[in-house]
Amino acid sequence: MESASRRTASIEVESTSVLLALSGPQNVLLSEVARQSGAEVSLRGNVIHVAGDEDDVLVAQRFLTDAAELVSRGHEITPSDVGRALRELRLDPDTSLVDLLDEAILVSPRRRAVMPKSPAQRSYIEAIRKHDLTFGIGPAGTGKTYLAMAMAASALMAKRVKRIVLTRPAVEAGEKLGFLPGDLAEKVNPYLRPLYDALNDMLDFEKVEQLRARGQIEVAPLAFMRGRAQPYFASVLTPEGFRPIGSLRPGDSVIGSNGRTTKVLGVYPQGKKEVFRVTAQDGASTLCCGEHLWTVFTPEDRARTGVPRVLETREMIGRLRRAHQHRYELPLLSAPAKLAPRDVPMDPYALGLLLGDGCVTGSTTPSFATSDPELAAALQAKLEGIELVAKSRVDYVLRHAAGGRGGLRIPNPVTVTLRELRLCGARSATKFVPKDYLFNSPGVRLALLQGLLDTDGGPVTQVGRSCRVHYCTTSPELRDAVVFLVRSLGGVAYWRARPAEGRRPGWANGRPVPHRSDAFIVDLRLPDGIMPFQLERKREKYAATGGGRPMRYLDAIEPAGEQDCVCIQVAARDSLYVTNDFLLTHNTLNDSFVILDEAQNATSEQMRMFLTRLGFGSKAVVTGDITQTDLPRGARSGLREARDLLSSVEGIAFSSFTEVDVVRHPIVQRIVVAYEALDAEQARLRDAKRQAKEAALADEESPDTEPR
Secondary structure (H helix, E strand, O other): OOOOOEEEEEEEOOOHHHHHHHHOHHHHHHHHHHHHHOOEEEEEOOEEEEEEEHHHHHHHHHHHHHHHHHHHOOOOOOHHHHHHHHHHHHHOOOOOHHHHHOOOEOOOOOOOOEOOOOHHHHHHHHHHHHOOEEEEEOOOOOOHHHHHHHHHHHHHHOOOOOEEEEEEOOOOOOOOHHHOOOOHHHHHHHHHHHHHHHHHHHOOHHHHHHHHHOOOEEEEEHHHHOOOOEEOOOEEEEOOEEEEHHHOOOOOEEEEOOOOEEEEEEEEEEEEEEEEEEEEOOOOEEEEEOOOEEEEEOHHHHHHHOOOEEEEHHHHOOOOEEOOEEOOEEOOOOOOOOOOOOOOOOOHHHHHHHHHHEEOOOOOOOEEEOOOHHHHHHHHHHOOOEEEEEOOOOEEEEEEOOOOHHHOOOOOHHHHHHHHOOOOOOOOOOOOOOHHHHOOOHHHHHHHHHHHHHHHEEEEEEOOEEEEEEEEEOOHHHHHHHHHHHHHOOOEEEEEEEOOOOOOOEEEOOEEEOOOOOEEEEEEEOOOOOOOOOOHHHHHHHHHHOOOOOOEEEEEEEEEEEEEEEEEEEOOOOOOEEEHHHEEEEOOEOOEEEEEOOHHHOEHHHHHHHHOOEOOOOEEEEEEOOOOOOOOOOOOEHHHHHHHHHOOOOOEEEEEOOHHHOOOOHHHHHHHHHHHHHHHHHHHHHHHHHHHHHHHHHHHHOOOOOOO
């Protein structure tokens, strides 16, 4: 007769395949259940029999029932799962093994799903799903990095993010990169190998290499994430004009890719770094470091997804062309840059006409030369109190209607305005656009450009192609002004020079006229919705075929020495800001899944830098073990500081792991317990020593009350 505390149970499994998976090769899983639970487990036919003490039988029965359901769903049960699951069932009889192990993370349909192995891992995954920033803190072997990698790869394959960034501090056990053999890749690979291994375990090797080549997976030491910088003197466009990036401060406004203002969130000095000159096909260029980020389109991106990729400067070196085709296209302003409006003394369209076909030498009354009566009428309409008096078929004098009234000589207001703008006395080769017109509202800049193009520009049609715009001037300053205006409106402009020397002379009034100045030809394209002309005949010709799509490609990346650099973070959703020559660039990680591994070895400054790099639509997971810090003596761990400082910040989750969550070899669990006991004993001894020292000091400071 069985004792009252002894019990038996039977679990019938109808599916043969489920039964085979549940028992394992040579019944290894059932043997592990018996060993871990303390119950007797045997298999007869399709029925598993369990016998033993009541508590042991209940735990084993619950495990086998839930495990059978999981196996029927396609999950794999391993011997290591048995011990963890039985331990959790003993601690909490209401625990559901199905809920515990059924939080599958599907990365690739050709690989098995990744499942949490403990309640701590399950809550960790839930925290990553619900929060943009999650800290996973605990001993090695608890799956912190592996699960974060699985979540990142799953998000990338499901297109919830555009890229994965994997990083860790390159400081371990006192080693430094500079003393390791090989080039940079060989130096950092040992530190990043666990991240590579996790990726290759979840995705095919070829897929991982393809994603890395596309820039969708970036693996780099933490120190290289902070170096997305430009020299202090590099220009950044603000509503008032270009300013050196080194002069910006948090709270300042800069211009983003949509032409609107965006706030500077942070400014981070980077020290001296190697910089490169990045030059576009249209001659625009700027300086930045090798780790600076660029949003680019490849031909495949345009054809397949229309979504750009984000690459570092150094990733594109040597890969700018594919045969004769440019590989990387840069984005342009999606709308004209909204610069702060300024008061101007003359209508911008009228100024453009005068700069094109006007005589403003100051030696005579200002005049205007055109064969288009429409332009003469438009100029007269824009200049209040001015009459255009025809002297010939193409020559007009800008007469002040009230100039001689009452016997008084009243200065011509056009001449007065030209003197105010310092344009009076300028000739064809020395004309320029005043700064107040260049750095003004989009409407002022467009009207000025239309005046210049209506006089010295025009549409150029080609069979089977869209219409481009051609502009010619002998003034280098007008050339640069037109290029500036076009770029500020979201277009592109290319220019070339035609030297005066050696050119065949022109012909006027039956005699040759030699060229006295070099000519500059500007070819430009403006985006849809921006009409470059007001003159009706040019508008009609341009509208007949359209202006096409402006395109700007990377043409060269060349070393430019070393400079003291700084990087900024802006509040724009795409993190793009306008730098030199209206190039769009950025240094923040948007729509990314960022994992910082071994974060206990990050300094306070590195941790702050990393956390402030998080952009819109991104997630970040920080993992580490604060008991295994390899920082120099006296240096405070950035992970420990972040835990103390950010634990109450909304939107940030902290997940803690202990030795019971170790999913490696069982001996690792015992090792962790042994070291934690040692740490606790050492802490107890330190506290006792400190208390004894404090007591001794208190005795020395207390007054002597005994009689002498």
